[in-house]
Amino acid sequence: MKRIAIIGGGIAGLSAAYYLEKARRAGANLQWVLFEKSGRLGGVIQTERRDGFVIEAGPDSFLSIKPDASRLCQELGLGDQLISSNDASRKTYILVKGSLVPIPHGLEFMVPTRVWPMATTPLFSFPTKLRMAAELFSSARKDAGDESVGDFVRRHFGQEMVDRVAEPLLAGVYGGNAERLSIRAVLPRFAEMERQHGSLVRATLKAKALARPGAKPQPLFTSLKNGMQQMVEALTAALPPASIRLRQANLALRPVNDDWQIDSAGTSEKFQEVLLAAPAPAAAGLLRQFHPGLIEGLTRIEYTSTAAVALAYDQAELPAGHGFLVPRSENRKIMACTFVHKKFSYRAPDNKKLLRCFFSSSRMPDLLTHSDETLQQIARKELKDILGLTAEPAFARTFRWNRAMAQYETGHLDRVAEMEKIIAAMPGFHIVGNSFHGIGVPDCIKSARLAV
Numbered sequence: 001m002k003r004i005a006i007i008g009g010g011i012a013g014l015s016a017a018y019y020l021e022k023a024r025r026a027g028a029n030l031q032w033v034l035f036e037k038s039g040r041l042g043g044v045i046q047t048e049r050r051d052g053f054v055i056e057a058g059p060d061s062f063l064s065i066k067p068d069a070s071r072l073c074q075e076l077g078l079g080d081q082l083i084s085s086n087d088a089s090r091k092t093y094i095l096v097k098g099s100l101v102p103i104p105h106g107l108e109f110m111v112p113t114r115v116w117p118m119a120t121t122p123l124f125s126f127p128t129k130l131r132m133a134a135e136l137f138s139s140a141r142k143d144a145g146d147e148s149v150g151d152f153v154r155r156h157f158g159q160e161m162v163d164r165v166a167e168p169l170l171a172g173v174y175g176g177n178a179e180r181l182s183i184r185a186v187l188p189r190f191a192e193m194e195r196q197h198g199s200l201v202r203a204t205l206k207a208k209a210l211a212r213p214g215a216k217p218q219p220l221f222t223s224l225k226n227g228m229q230q231m232v233e234a235l236t237a238a239l240p241p242a243s244i245r246l247r248q249a250n251l252a253l254r255p256v257n258d259d260w261q262i263d264s265a266g267t268s269e270k271f272q273e274v275l276l277a278a279p280a281p282a283a284a285g286l287l288r289q290f291h292p293g294l295i296e297g298l299t300r301i302e303y304t305s306t307a308a309v310a311l312a313y314d315q316a317e318l319p320a321g322h323g324f325l326v327p328r329s330e331n332r333k334i335m336a337c338t339f340v341h342k343k344f345s346y347r348a349p350d351n352k353k354l355l356r357c358f359f360s361s362s363r364m365p366d367l368l369t370h371s372d373e374t375l376q377q378i379a380r381k382e383l384k385d386i387l388g389l390t391a392e393p394a395f396a397r398t399f400r401w402n403r404a405m406a407q408y409e410t411g412h413l414d415r416v417a418e419m420e421k422i423i424a425a426m427p428g429f430h431i432v433g434n435s436f437h438g439i440g441v442p443d444c445i446k447s448a449r450l451a452v
């Protein structure tokens, strides 16, 4: 019988356990054990339910176009719990010189697709608007190498599009820096559009023209009625408790002949396969004693820390829409704020409001040294300055994640290819989760499914 160890009980490790258990129940001759360092499962997925509010500590949803997460929820019997983002009321603001300016209709991520809203928006200056029109005549870049998202967007639309759109949007997803993130790893669709069509505007318009007429548009984001933790709860319920070991803080992993030996809490066990589902810094720590090339690659993957401050209000005057993003050039501590009760239904009792403010170590290097109270005060001061919001919250919660957001910097995919070559020569060894091929929840589930 093949014995398989999973190290890490976030969504990647739990999904791996689920797919292995499914195979076992279908007759595969295997046994698996999941080792989790902390006392709980789910990793950064964690939901608090309080006074009728559903408060996400980490991810609040997943991209609907990536099918792995919805598919897994369906399999887990959560189909009737899936909810869509309220896209009809979607309006996101960008803070420009202290004022909130809505992202104009027809700006698809950073690609303008409609003339009138672009011509009239105060988000861009006249030279940027001319540049958008000229982009239609761009030709593909000769050099096929990687570059930063900042360089890529600047070549197409100029610096203002980097500062006011690409940078804050990416900061909202990665908590990182557009000047360092890799276009090929982070926005592969755009790199491919350029390769095929030269102009991103032409490519987007062509894709729209080819879209099936009358097809119902997919919601942008999908979540669960009672929060993302429902996935964790359903996965846990589908797994035999005896195969899950919590509080495994001091694991040691090493290859012994053709097996992998795991020492933990005074016991030593052999496995034929290991799925390492811990973030790259933790994975590098576990591999400390062997494969220096792999460790070097893993330690080169930067991770930023984030904090989310949730503020629940009985009453608060807010602009219409789902929230705002703050460009780095505004020199503020807050990176983004979501009006949670607007983005999704079932998040707050009737007429009450729930805001989530995001902070990242990429903008506040000392982020995690601040107490919860200090972070809440900073969040409230930022909301007062930006929204004029002075109401006293009914309660506030702060969630902090130490080095949890992988940053795929320029050259990431080449470094991953090198690491995958090393891993191919390590029989029975796999890395899953957010270090290599996508940090989104569906990406992590997919990495586990493929490894299994």
Ligand SMILES: Cc1cc2nc3c(=O)[nH]c(=O)nc-3n(C[C@H](O)[C@H](O)[C@H](O)COP(=O)(O)OP(=O)(O)OC[C@H]3O[C@@H](n4cnc5c(N)ncnc54)[C@H](O)[C@@H]3O)c2cc1C
Binding pocket: 007, 008, 009, 010, 011, 012, 013, 035, 036, 037, 038, 040, 041, 042, 043, 044, 045, 057, 058, 059, 060, 061, 062, 063, 248, 249, 251, 277, 278, 279, 282, 283, 286, 306, 308, 401, 404, 405, 432, 433, 434, 435, 439, 440, 441, 442, 444
């Ligand atoms: C604040 C925040 C908001 C996000 N928002 C979204 C979003 O809206 N949508 C989206 O799709 N994605 C979002 N993401 C990204 C996504 O949630 C994560 O990339 C994904 O959940 C990571 O899952 P994982 O299992 O790979 O890692 P984690 O969730 O980090 O789990 C790793 C697990 O490994 C354990 N571990 C670590 N070291 C060891 C060890 N030595 N031994 C044993 N166990 C160990 C940890 O305790 C942890 O439980 C967000 C991330 C954060 C932090």
